[in-house]
Amino acid sequence: MVDGRVGLRALTPYLNRYRGTLTVVAVLSLAAAGAALLQPLLVRRVLDGVTASRPIAGPVSVLVSLLLIGAALRGFRDYLLQRTAEGVVLTTRRRLARHLLMLPIAEYDHRRTGDLLSRVGADTTLLRAVVTSGLFEIVTGVVMVGGALIAMAVLDPLLLAVAVAALAVGLSVAMLASRRVRGLSEQAQARLGEMTSAVERAISAARTIRAGRAEEREAATVAEGAEQAYAAGVRLAKLEATVGPAADTAIQGAFLVVLGVGGARVASGAIGVGDLVAFILFLFFLAMPLGQALHAYTQLQTGLGALQRIEEMLALPAEKAGDSTRTPEASGTTTPAVTFDGVSFAYPGEGLVLHDVSFEVPRGSRIALVGPSGAGKSTILALIERFYDVTGGTVRVGGHDVRDLPRDALRAQLGYVEQEAPVLAGTLRDNLLLTAPHATDAELIAALEEVNLGGLAERSPEGLGVQVGEGGVLLSGGERQRLAIARALLTGAPILLLDEPTSNLDARNEAALRAAIATAAERRTLIVVAHRLSTVVDSDRIVVVEDGRVVAAGPHHELLDASPLYRELATHQLLVS
Numbered sequence: 001m002v003d004g005r006v007g008l009r010a011l012t013p014y015l016n017r018y019r020g021t022l023t024v025v026a027v028l029s030l031a032a033a034g035a036a037l038l039q040p041l042l043v044r045r046v047l048d049g050v051t052a053s054r055p056i057a058g059p060v061s062v063l064v065s066l067l068l069i070g071a072a073l074r075g076f077r078d079y080l081l082q083r084t085a086e087g088v089v090l091t092t093r094r095r096l097a098r099h100l101l102m103l104p105i106a107e108y109d110h111r112r113t114g115d116l117l118s119r120v121g122a123d124t125t126l127l128r129a130v131v132t133s134g135l136f137e138i139v140t141g142v143v144m145v146g147g148a149l150i151a152m153a154v155l156d157p158l159l160l161a162v163a164v165a166a167l168a169v170g171l172s173v174a175m176l177a178s179r180r181v182r183g184l185s186e187q188a189q190a191r192l193g194e195m196t197s198a199v200e201r202a203i204s205a206a207r208t209i210r211a212g213r214a215e216e217r218e219a220a221t222v223a224e225g226a227e228q229a230y231a232a233g234v235r236l237a238k239l240e241a242t243v244g245p246a247a248d249t250a251i252q253g254a255f256l257v258v259l260g261v262g263g264a265r266v267a268s269g270a271i272g273v274g275d276l277v278a279f280i281l282f283l284f285f286l287a288m289p290l291g292q293a294l295h296a297y298t299q300l301q302t303g304l305g306a307l308q309r310i311e312e313m314l315a316l317p318a319e320k321a322g323d324s325t326r327t328p329e330a331s332g333t334t335t336p337a338v339t340f341d342g343v344s345f346a347y348p349g350e351g352l353v354l355h356d357v358s359f360e361v362p363r364g365s366r367i368a369l370v371g372p373s374g375a376g377k378s379t380i381l382a383l384i385e386r387f388y389d390v391t392g393g394t395v396r397v398g399g400h401d402v403r404d405l406p407r408d409a410l411r412a413q414l415g416y417v418e419q420e421a422p423v424l425a426g427t428l429r430d431n432l433l434l435t436a437p438h439a440t441d442a443e444l445i446a447a448l449e450e451v452n453l454g455g456l457a458e459r460s461p462e463g464l465g466v467q468v469g470e471g472g473v474l475l476s477g478g479e480r481q482r483l484a485i486a487r488a489l490l491t492g493a494p495i496l497l498l499d500e501p502t503s504n505l506d507a508r509n510e511a512a513l514r515a516a517i518a519t520a521a522e523r524r525t526l527i528v529v530a531h532r533l534s535t536v537v538d539s540d541r542i543v544v545v546e547d548g549r550v551v552a553a554g555p556h557h558e559l560l561d562a563s564p565l566y567r568e569l570a571t572h573q574l575l576v577s
């Protein structure tokens with residue numbers, strides 16, 4: 001986690017690579033500020049010239065040129081700044097998205113997807129304002145204010161004291177208010193994240209929600225999130241609405257005071273008319289950037305609130321890489337493909353779900369894990385993939401402790417088909433290319449045929465380009481699982497981990513799934529979390545898991561005699577649905 005609140009310094013890494021452009025922007029800003037600061041002096045010369053009937057063509061043309069040059073400089077600066085801001089947003093999004101995909105699996109277990117989405121989308125957008133208005137308005141504002149103060153002190157120190165006093169009173173009120181902006185902005189962004197989460201939940205479970213006639217309640221939950229985001233936004237708006245007019249009033253008040261006192265000073269002959277007009281113009285240059293800087297400060301606070309949420313994400317440690325560069329597979333053919341040696345495991349922050357689990361999976365064998373729901377079977381597969389690290393004992397793949405293997409080398413050995421939603425939104429081709437990005441269409445079709453899904457690509461004129469829907473919803477449960485098996489086969493991994501669907505399949509789909517599993521088992525080691533008898537009886541060995549412990553292991557016919565739990569599961573056809 002990020003320690004404490006992030007400050008302006010946290011922005012440095014985001015801006016570092018734009019140092020060159022930002023220097024050009026700073027120079028342009030200073031030049032534009034300088035051009036602006038010269039204007040009142042020229043106005044004074046023009047006015048003094050008019051009063052003294054001197055020709056004024058010279059100062060007028062310089063004045064007009066300065067205006068044009070100032071406008072061009074500002075325009076170019078704004079463009080560069082906007083481009084830099086877009087660049088900052090782009091790099092942050094890239095970094096954040098990459099980091100999100102690298103987090104340990106345990107991080108996803110407890111986070112709301114919507115909140116993660118909102119950090120990548122909305123929070124990064126707010127960074128743009130920090131760069132465009134936040135930083136540079138403050139920097140140029142300081143220059144303009146400094147220049148104006150010096151010029152005003154030269155013109156009439158007394159009048160300056162009056163102006164500053166009048167401005168200070170009003171602006172300090174506005175300043176105090178704007179310091180609360182950051183907290184409110186963080187709240188508003190967090191509420192937005194909650195609302196996005198509610199929408200994501202409602203859409204991802206659309207069928208369950210519709211079937212449970214819960215759409216009104218879900219819509220109300222989303223609306224509640226939206227209302228909270230609205231309330232936070234309104235609180236922010238109220239605050240900003242106080243800051244803006246307070247600053248304006250302070251500025252207008254200061255103008256009136258200067259006009260009154262300055263008029264009296266002209267009448268008494270202490271200063272000339274040209275001096276007063278120049279002074280008022282300088283006051284404008286003092287007041288305008290002050291107002292802008294206040295606005296920029298507000299923007300900066302909002303942006304820092306967003307940056308805090310971004311930094312929190314980036315501070316989460318990514319998944320650990322393997323501890324050595326050793327690659328598996330060098331071991332002899334007698335080394336088991338997978339070994340569990342006294343493994344105990346607890347999900348982070350929870351009690352143990354596996355206790356002293358030991359078993360071996362010989363190369364080329366077919367093993368089924370069976371047991372009641374919640375016994376820990378899927379957890380065993382997750383530990384082989386090293387989605388989590390064991391609490392005690394050792395998991396070995398190809399004879400090597402999985403913690404010693406580089407993550408990529410370990411996972412290249414394993415094909416994995418998860419139980420729920422094993423298919424991604426997109427096309428058939430997208431799904432298959434996920435694990436085999438260089439495979440040809442012919443190879444993809446061959447893989448589909450291996451699991452008896454060749455017809456899927458022929459069903460539509462789009463062929464492999466046919467959409468499968470969110471989570472593969474346009475396919476049947478059995479087709480989804482078989483598509484996922486085809487995808488795992490394409491990896492060429494020697495060990496396949498398959499979490500069988502618990503749902504009932506019709507006889508045809510069940511036979512097709514059985515055939516697909518048989519294909520998968522050819523020339524591979526197969527570990528299946530099995531929920532149907534057909535899968536179990538075909539296995540070389542069955543490991544029975546109950547309450548996180550291995551209670552029996554052996555082939556089907558032996559276990560029927562030896563394990564009362566297995567006999568009971570087998571009698572109920574093992575189907576857990």
Ligand SMILES: Nc1ncnc2c1ncn2[C@@H]1O[C@H](COP(=O)(O)OP(=O)(O)OP(=O)(O)O)[C@@H](O)[C@H]1O
Pocket residue numbers: 109347350353371372373374375376377378379380529576
């Ligand atoms: N990500 C997680 N975080 C915390 N606890 C979890 C997590 N996943 C599973 N559990 C818990 O771990 C235990 C074992 O779950 P697991 O999914 O391994 O069981 P299973 O035998 O595969 O069940 P099923 O046959 O129903 O799929 C259960 O008590 C479950 O509630």
